Structure formats: C-alpha cells, structure tokens
Amino acid sequence: AQTIHQWPVAEIKAVGSPLSLGCTIKGKSSPNLYWYWQATGGTLQQLFYSITVGQVESVVQLNLSASRPKDDQFILSTEKLLLSHSGFYLCAWSRQGRYAEQFFGPGTRLTVL
Amino acid sequence: AQSVTQPDARVTVSEGASLQLRCKYSYSGTPYLFWYVQYPRQGLQLLLKYYSGDPVVQGVNGFEAEFIKSNSSFHLRKASVHWSDSAVYFCAVTASANTGKLTFGHGTILRVHP
Numbered sequence: 544a545q546t547i548h549q550w551p552v553a554e555i556k557a558v559g560s561p562l563s564l565g566c567t568i569k570g571k572s573s574p575n576l577y578w579y580w581q582a583t584g585g586t587l588q589q590l591f592y593s594i595t596v597g598q599v600e601s602v603v604q605l606n607l608s609a610s611r612p613k614d615d616q617f618i619l620s621t622e623k624l625l626l627s628h629s630g631f632y633l634c635a636w637s638r639q640g641r642y643a644e645q646f647f648g649p650g651t652r653l654t655v656l
Numbered sequence: 657a658q659s660v661t662q663p664d665a666r667v668t669v670s671e672g673a674s675l676q677l678r679c680k681y682s683y684s685g686t687p688y689l690f691w692y693v694q695y696p697r698q699g700l701q702l703l704l705k706y707y708s709g710d711p712v713v714q715g716v717n718g719f720e721a722e723f724i725k726s727n728s729s730f731h732l733r734k735a736s737v738h739w740s741d742s743a744v745y746f747c748a749v750t751a752s753a754n755t756g757k758l759t760f761g762h763g764t765i766l767r768v769h770p
Contacts, residue, residue: 575756586762587700587746602757633699637756644690645758647699 545570547648549634555654559623564651566617566634574636576617577645578609581631593617594639629655658683658751662761670769671739677732677764679721679747689730690748690758691721700746706730717741739770 546569556562568574578590591609593599599609606625610618617634633650637643659682669675681687688707692700704715711723721732730747747761 577756577758587758587760589757592756635700643756644702644705645756646702647692649699650697652697 545574545636545646547634547636547646549632549648549651551651552649553652553654555656556624558626558655562619562621562624562628562653564619564632564653566619566648568615568617568636571615571636571638573614573639575639575643576611577635577637578617578619579633579635579647580605581633581650583630585630587633591619624655626655629653658687658749658759660747660749660759660761662745662747662764664764665762666765666767668767668769669737672736675732675734675737675741675766677745677747677766679730679732679761680728681730681747681749682728683749683751685751687749687751689721689723690750691715691719691730691732692746692748692760694744694746694763696743703732703745737766737768739768742766742768 548567550565576593579587581587589602593611596614607621631650634648635645637645661680663678690705691703693703694700703719704713706713706723714720719734723730744763744765746763748758750758
C-alpha cells in the first residue's frame with residue numbers, strides 16, 4: 544500500500560525567515576506529485592505539480608518554489624517567508640495518466656509571525 | 657476555465673437524518689468530479705469519483721453522488737448520517753489531461769447533532 548508522509552507536522556516561523564517542507568511517497572514508483580495550500584477555513588489551491596524527477600511546474604505564484612530531487616520526494620521552500628504564507632500545506636500524489644484521482648498527505652500547519 | 661460552487665457553507669443535521677450537500681461545476685467539456693472529506697487538522701480523504709458511465713456513483717461510508725449533466729451538478733448524498741460524519745466536504749473537478757489540476761469548491765462544513 545502507498546503511504547504519504549509530510550514533515551514537519553507544524554512550524555512556527557518568523558517573517559523573513561527561510562522555509563523547507565517535505566513530502567515522501569512510499570510504495571508507488573513514478574507518481575505525479577502536487578503541492579496545495581489551504582488558508583485557514585478556506586479552499587485548496589494547487590501550487591505546483593511534478594510528473595518526473597527534476598521537473599516541476601508552477602501553477603500559482605506565491606513566492607514559493609518546489610523541487611523534486613528524488614522520485615519519491617517533493618520539497619516546498621522559500622528563502623523569505625511572508626505573513627500570507629501562513630496556512631495548511633498539503634502534498635498529494637496520483638498515478639501517471641489522465642484524470643487520475645489524487646491522494647493527500649496529512650499536511651503541515653505553518654504559522655508565520 | 658473550470659470552477660466549482662458549493663452554495664452551502666454550513667449544513668447542520670441530526671444524527672440519523674438524510675443528507676445532501678450541493679455541488680455545481682462549470683466546465684464546457686466532460687468533467688471528472690470528486691468529493692473529498694477533511695476531518696479537523698487532517699489531510700483530505702477521497703470519498704468518491706465520477707469519470708463516466710452510471711451517473712450515480714457509490715463511495716465509502718455509505719456516501720453516493722449523482723452526476724446530472726443538464727444541471728451541471730454533482731450532489732453528495734447519504735441516507736442516514738452519523739455524528740462521526742461531521743467534517744468539511746469538498747467537491748472538486750478536473751478537466752486537464754496534463755497538469756492534474758484539481759479545482760476545489762470552498763467546502764461545506766457539516767455538523768451532525770448526536
């Protein structure tokens with residue numbers, strides 16, 4: 544069975560500080576990977592997607608970047624946090640192919656002060 | 657462009673009652689539709705999906721949804737809710753073959769009174 548792990552569970556960071564969030568998928572080779580952001584009490588917005596190692600596409604510009612250094616790993620980062628970055632970050636995976644359903648990780652809660 | 661509207665921000669029902677959560681989508685082609693549930697401080701779990709075929713699809717935990725193309729709707733139903741169904745429910749649509757771009761509605765907060 545596939546498992547998806549996100550780290551850290553939660554972060555409290557200062558404005559202007561750097562950030563790195565991670566996501567790992569086990570039990571599935573060559574998955575499509577996605578990052579989503581969810582404002583508190585809000586809907587989900589897709590940020591990035593990746594269909595293969597080293598290839599990441601940006602969907603929304605939020606002063607964030609993403610990388611896929613390994614087949615099973617997806618990293619979200621920024622060098623300088625803004626207050627507006629606060630929220631819930633979710634990683635998801637799907638199998639390759641059209642319209643495949645996405646499966647979500649447990650998420651990381653980020654508070655920027 | 658695709659979009660999803662969930663017109664009910666909050667729904668409150670009593671345990672044992674039937675439930676319908678509304679979802680309307682906007683997309684000119686054939687949509688692929690999903691319902692997800694989010695429990696407090698957790699990620700999203702897939703309840704059910706519709707790709708084609710029988711417009712009534714069955715999901716987990718007794719949930720079902722009906723795709724009505726003429727009405728651009730994909731409402732979620734359950735015959736008898738349990739207090740543990742209290743959560744936020746999201747309807748989502750994808751129509752992109754390349755990006756897997758899921759467009760979510762704003763969610764409906766369901767509260768079930770025991």
